[in-house]
Amino acid sequence: MYGVAEEGCEAGYVVHPAFNFGEEKLAGFWVGKYETSNTNCTQEASTGETEYTGNEIITIKAGVTSWRNITVSDIFTACTELNREGNPYGLKTSDTEVDPHMMKNTEWGAVAYLSQNTTYGKGSEVWKNNSSDYITGNGGNSVNASPASRVTNEYNTSNGMQASTTGNIWGIYDMSGGASEYVAAYVNNENSYLTTYGEKLVNANEKYKDVYQATSTSGTDSQLDNYNLSTPIKGKYGEAVYETSNGYTGSKAWYSDGSNFPYSDKPFFTRGGPYNNISASGLFNLYIIDGFFNGAGSFRVVLTVM
DSSP: OTTOOOTTSOTTOOOOGGGEETTEEOSOOEEOSSOOEEESOOOOTTTOOOOOOSOOEEEOOTTSBOOOSOOHHHHHHHHHGGGSTTOTTOOOSOTTTEEEEEOOHHHHHHHHHHHTSTTTSOSSOOOOBOOTTOBTTOBOSSSSSOGGGSOOBOTTSTTGGGGSTTSSTTSOOSSSBSSEEEEEEEEOSOOTHHHHHHHHHHTSOGGGOEEEOOSOSSSOOOHHHHHHTSSGGGTOOSSSSGGGBSOSSSSOBGGGOOBOOOBTTBOEEEESOOTTOTTTOSTTOEEEEOSSOOTTEEOOEEEEEO
């Protein structure tokens, strides 16, 4: 990339940014196989919001409803506290051994790129999870058919496995369709929603998030200009955003997935798109959100082993 090699790389190549975790160089990381779900979660009847209180137990499995209606700030807390004292997961309590967190844009990009390689992934488009009930691990029998005309299959059937990043049971599911997924990434335009709905993420250590430049911090930042600041020459690469799209809005990403870049009062990123966005949802889908709890927005956990 621009003729500058990182240590251990041949000229013109760099380590994918997902494998640089703060000061740590990673050999790899664990990604939640399905969109996150939970037990012990209570929902506010008047608003539908599910506020993180610390009593929830995160689960990652097929055939359950994904965890939605939660703000970016609470998502970040739920993920980073997986290794809290007395956690039920068997994780070490020190983040010097295992460091769980909300999936970043760069980590999404690493999975997306690997899925397109026939050695490590499916090598083709990942089918959508077309469950209108946001059931994890589902896959349809056609990529762009309407949800009503598509057959819902369990993750271990021949059609269901087409919704895996590897095209078999061993891959990662729900990255196309299902619920849109919040990732730990935002445009730093100083909009009030950044702290109103994403305070814990915004105040977090840089290793837990991907932060993008804004053309203005006065509320007048441009979607096009923000997109043009996300280029490799500006230091942004590997997240399957600018590299895999030819526009900041519309179906401009690979496979005609949606490409809408954050700006103004929608400074946060979501990926994958929802089950019912027939043409634009997909592995390379990028969308914008204000960070408030959303009935179609879920998330994914990543575990970094130090």
